[in-house]
Amino acid sequence: MKLITFKTTMLLALFLSLYSCRKDEQKERLFVKALQSKWNVDEIEYYGRPSGTTGTIKFTTKRADFESEFAVTNDFYEGSIELSDGTNEEFYYEYFQILSNNHMEVVMYSTDGTERTNYATELMTKDISVFYWGNAVTYYLSK
């Protein structure tokens, strides 16, 4: 009888841990599903001050043939940005979760690999996103 109770407890523990893992996967899936699309850039702030710059940014699902010594995942995708200040660039990006604070980070690389910028998600819903780079640059995005 004791053995049966022990087995039941162990099964329950296993079930709960699997459920918790599934939730983590689900969180990442929701993030990727929301991220990979076309966003309006409503505002870019520099050091908390609005710049008036607007535009669009695309995070595509198309894989990029790109490598970088700084890569975390080595899974790169293509993206592009067009801004009202005349910026019109293509980039490669990867995304991953920072374990220390649960943030999702998107790292954008210039196509020649000379520049890279890490953006952490301050918050994201299905159609609103706030990305920031340190305290210096904040992107306000919407769909």
Added chain:
Amino acid sequence: MSFKYLNLLPIALLITFTSCSDSDGLNRKLKGTYEIELLEETLESTGNCPNEEFPGDGVVFSYSNPGKMVFTNKKVIQGSVLVNNIRPYLGYFEYDVSKVNFWGDTITYRNPEYFQYSFREQSFGDEDTIIAHIYMNGVEKELRFVENNKGKITELIQYEQGGFCYINHRITHYVKQ
């Protein structure tokens, strides 16, 4: 030894799986737009501040800026903080005036100013009070919902404590009825 406690298993499982949605009931009740008639921002010194501009206890500064406070039904997919692994909701402020003079400096409000929130009920003395935990720019703040005797929300009071010589930072949003 018997299986008598196994009868509790379905209840335990039910509690486990529904605990993630504890705040959903309050969100349904309180979500929506609150028109803010008057906003008062107050700094109070609770300690001995050496600076002459913080003359001990009492109100140091206040000003008014009406607007609205919106509690949406949008779940946050990724946020700066997850409370008990619960995904919070998205809220935002929209102030009528985006620039105000604050203690000799000009503050520019972002419109909308997004925040994340989750609800819980808490008892203060004999009263049950609804508390929203809000997160703005990675900082946790407390937002207390004050109801009148008809259950209408009349005030939303945002608290933050700390900083230079223990300053209480309180923002009272008076809700238009």
